[in-house]
């Protein structure tokens with residue numbers, strides 16, 4: 001753990017001073033490993049002469065009686081969970097017998113060892129989950145979705161199909177405090193492996209739904225379909241009785257992705273702004289492959305005008321309601 005004054009990364013990293021009340025002039029101390037602030041009052045005002053407020057982490061820990069250890073426990077916890085999850089357990093989940101469906105185009109897959117390498121690594125996304133949900137629940141979703149970590153505390157969302165073939169992993173960055181996406185830093189495991197010459201350049205990706213493999217683990221659960229991987233995971237924490245799957249993007253609701261789950265009961269939750277697009281896609285797919293995708297109207301009904309403009313999703317609602 002290393003605590004330092006937060007580096008300047010635009011106005012959002014400078015706060016209102018708790019003493020003089022000046023906006024955007026207060027720098028907080030932050031744990032740079034987890035991106036968690038020590039406390040909103042712990043920092044320094046940049047008006048050294050006129051205000052002079054400086055509340056150090058040491059003073060904070062002493063006066064609040066908070067032992068330094070409990071401040072860092074979420075960080076330790078992340079490592080502990082990683083270590084507790086045995087690699088054999090994951091291998092077992094990946095080796096269950098699968099039906100041998102015939103495919104016209106052979107589907108390329110990624111070796112299991114690359115998934116296992118990411119399992120013991122921390123990520124900002126995981127830190128966010130640990131800050132907001134009970135440890136046991138987080139451990140469950142980590143195992144269910146094989147949530148991995150990559151360089152710079154990015155998260156890896158693995159796409160594994162219902163024949164337990166690893167298609168690829170989507171590497172993304174999140175803010176550990178807010179759980180919001182950081183737009184830069186998106187990458188794919190198959191692209192990284194191509195760069196390292198581990199996969200040949202003509203290796204072709206066929207994506208599947210994020211969470212498709214849950215069909216084998218929990219065949220009795222009905223499918224809830226959302227856009228983002230994050231929403232699927234967060235909803236699985238709130239509503240574990242369903243198989244939450246994600247298309248991985250607005251335009252990824254496709255016939256090929258739905259085909260493997262076409263016999264399931266599917267309820268789709270499009271993000272606000274996207275209801276009509278998904279509705280027409282779902283009708284088309286249902287017609288072509290006989291699936292039974294139903295769209296949920298719940299977000300449309302709950303949403304205010306501002307919500308719609310922001311394009312909120314289901315997880316946004318749950319996180320706010322449960323704050």
Ligand SMILES: [Zn+2]
Pocket residue numbers: 017018019020021022045046047051052053
């Ligand atoms: Zn001040």
